[in-house]
Amino acid sequence: DAKTTQPPSMDCAEGRAANLPCNHSTISGNEYVYWYRQIHSQGPQYIIHGLKNNETNEMASLIITEDRKSSTLILPHATLRDTAVYYCIVTLKYSGAGSYQLTFGKGTKLSVIP
C-alpha cells in the first residue's frame, strides 16, 4: 500500500468547513483513497473513498488532485461531533474475491472548537 502523510492535528471552528489534507505521492494507478475517522473510544468509521474523480456523500466531499498525489477531505459544516482522528488510507478496492488490508497511519486529530 502507498504511504500517506497527514498533519498531526488541526482545529476548525464549529459551523465552518474543515479541510483535511493528505499526501499520497506514491499511489499506484489502481489504488483508491479511503477516509475513515475514529471518534474517541469507538471503532473507525468509513467516510468516503475515491479513485480519481471528486466524490460527495452525506458526510463529506473528497477532492483528489489530477495527478492523484494528494487529496482533501472536506466536512462542509463541522460540528462538535466531528471531533475525531481522521485517517487517509490508500489501498486497492474491495472486490469480494480477496482482501486488501488497511494500513493505518497516525491520522489527523481534528478538534472542532465551539
Add this chain to the structure above:
Amino acid sequence: SAVISQKPSRDICQRGTSLTIQCQVDSQVTMMFWYRQQPGQSLTLIATANQGSEATYESGFVIDKFPISRPNLTFSTLTVSNMSPEDSSIYLCSVEDPYGYTFGSGTRLTVV
C-alpha cells in the same frame, strides 16, 4: 454495510490469564481482520482470518499468543493468551464490505 457485534466491550484481567474476544457479523464475509490499538497509538493489524483455514499473522504477532478461530462465515474469536500489562489495548475486529471496511466497537482490555 455490515453490522458487527463485538464482545466484551471491556474487561480487566489478571496477568497470566487469557481473554477471548468474540466478533459476530450480520452477514457472511470472506475475510475478518483483527487489529490492536495500543494507548495513544494508531491501529495495527494482528491477523487476517479466512473461514476454513488458519489465520495469517502479521510480523510481530504469533499464533501462540493470539490464537484465532473462524468456525463459519459470520463469526470469529481472538484470544489474548498469558496476558501481561503490555497487552493492555483496544482490540477491534473488522470485515470487508462493498462500502469499505466496517469495524466493531472494540474491546478495551486492561491487564493488571
